[in-house]
Amino acid sequence: MKLLLNLLSLISLLFLITTNANSQNSFLPNNEVKVIKNSDTLMLPWAGGINYAQVSTIDLNLDGKEDLIVFDRADHKVIPFVNIGTPGNIKFKYAPEYIEVFPNSIGWMLLRDYNCDGKKDVFYSASGGVMSVSKNSSSSRLKFDLIDNKVPSDQYPGGNIGIYIPSSDIPAIGDVDHDGDIDLITFGVLGTSLEYHRNYSMENYGTCDSLDYTLKNYCWGHFLEVGINTNKLVLFDTCTYNIPNPEGTSGGSGSSRHIGSSVTMIDEDGDSVMDLLLGDVTFNNVVLGINGGTAPNQNSSIVNQDTAFPSYDTPIDLTLFPGIFIEDIDNDGINDMIASPNTAELAQNYESMWYYKNKGTNRFPNFEFVKKDLLQDEMIELGENSIPELFDYNADGLMDLIVSNYGYFNKDSTTYDCKISLYKNVGTTLNPMFQFITEDYQNIAALKLGNSLHPTFGDIDGDGDEDMILGNSEGYLHLFDNTAGSGNTASFSISSYRLQDYIGDTIDIGQFSAPQLFDYDNDGDLDLIIGKVNGSIRYYRNIGTTSAYSFQRITDSLGKVEIHEVWDLYGAATGFCTPKFVRDGSTVTLYSGSQQGGIYSYSGINPANPFQTFIIDTVINQNQNGLRTVPVLYDFKNDGNMDMIVGNTRGGLNFYTMGAGYLGLNNNLPEIDFSLYPNPATNFINIELDQSAYRNNSMKIYNLLGELITEKRVSTSRISLDVSNYPKGVYLININSEQGNKTKRFIVQ
16 A cells, blocks of 8 residues: 655654554454344355355364365455354354464465365465465464475476466365375366376375376377367377376377366266366356276377266356365265356356355265355355445334445356345344345435445435445446435435536546445535545535535645555556545544455544644454455444454455454464564664463464555564664554464554
8 A cells, every 4th residue: 555654743643652562453353243144144245255166175273173274366365164063954153363374375365185184284385386285284273384485397308497377267186096195186287288297205105195296298198178169078189299218198189278277186986086176267168078997197188078077967168267165064974065166257146156056975976966055045145245334224223234345157148147135134223133124225226326336324414314326436426316215215316417516527436336425524514525436536616505505626635644555556457446434523533345355444534624644543454354445334233343344356245343362363362472673763673572372383464455465484582673674654563472462563664
């Protein structure tokens, strides 16, 4: 983020930093607020949605039971679920406290036990398309240690170099040769045939605890994937280019067609020889390739294929690039199948987790289609880019939940249908509870006003009921008059195709207008705030009256807010400011979402001076929410603490309650202590650990975007950290150990 900190803001930040970090207002996940849909209470309403899932199992809470991890390609985020089901019964609980434990991936993530210790390790895509592995070193709690951020393979030609896996792909990771260690099959750089990297851990060391790869084949299975209008495999390829003495085949044609593929190992016919399930970036189907070998590592070929797998049941049909995952979902000890798009756009985004129950056995699977929305049917799920707002639509004194979106993917037209959902608050003033009413509130979809309809509500004409303004992806605003009257259920009619101000201009901010009606200058009438795609805020002051609004543009840079990365000069990639001003007495606070996912908090706001520079207080860690966040705040329990609902690019919602601690850092541990000085720092900062934090420490430094800047193991009680190359600004330092956890803030000036 580009921070324009003048001397005044730096002094104000220093005052904030010198207090205990845990005394600052922060937000923690709250998954207890109930949501009802079709008479059922949703199990996962606030899990944030799922678009393009990669599915693995792991024991998160170390209770001996396999839980579930979804890695979503939409925003490269981990979504953890604790398994609370019974044999034959699918039941999960959203567990965001485990998000920060997992390493960051830029494309794919699969969990496999590579060292045979009974604990799943993490294989994932690192920068540059190389494969990384983090070892599961859990004892009393879940923990991973990086083993290699560039896992090598002895390749011909090339020597021992990092295994390259295109970040768009999903490799197959499993024991191909049945010797007890984990091998790898993936489409390589040439892209039309499969590389086989054999793990020699067992052969070289007698154990499976190493990653000792050698490229044994450029053309495993004797087939090519070269079609233009079909992904049917070309079988029995001669493979004219290969390594000497290849294992399992011979070859590689040298074609450069490959754009993206997913590969899954499966023994479909129970012969102990690995078959393959293949998805292709440009096709909707899955191809099963049957291996004709009779024993592992023979010079065998794929001899048969099913191009509409499973053709004996409902074939997988996901518009674009299916990924396939074989895991036990229903706790019966038999691996089921989940299919989901392995893309980031133009594919199903709300019915995108196809679940097939295995009615056979692990040796002879028989996959029977069950439903298209595994887990998603238990969530608030709106496809892509959810946009929440609060509005008492039936005037009963309880704040209801309105949720818009960029759109549900329409498979027939390959477009996105934008709709606005209504969730009625059927709880009390002390205990909110929401009930789904409709996914097309006020039949807005029929008006075809564009995508990303961003709602805000307020009585701008002084008739006692709240009107509605909708921003959209084209940057315009649409005004709807509430004609119901005070105390009645809202009824809207569009009053103007585009809201006009009174200086002759159509209100048009270019793209993705994010409006808020808010009495910014505290004069009794509603002003108009609009977040812009470049990360700044436009401010229109209402110079009319409470019954006759007249908006005058004051500034395009309210508070000098610039929510985007410093390298992104125009905010096109990292902006998307979605402002929400909140007034508590005389204090005004600004919260805003962003493309990168952080929720920015600004304080020190003086509404009498629209040209001041707001003071950035903190940023809620973006790893919690994913990309394209939109916050809305309200005290649902009337306890003086704000609650926050956050939308994201996956089309779901997260619910948070104000409390102690820092969201996104591991707050479920006891508190330890450490001191740091000098603060502010220029060249070095010293960290001294308390007696309670001596053993097995890790130190992480985050910037205010929630991005990890530095991570290291700590083996002494005193550390001197060189910060001379850090950009000026505010940072969070987290010390995490088996004894506990603590986060503090410091300044580099």
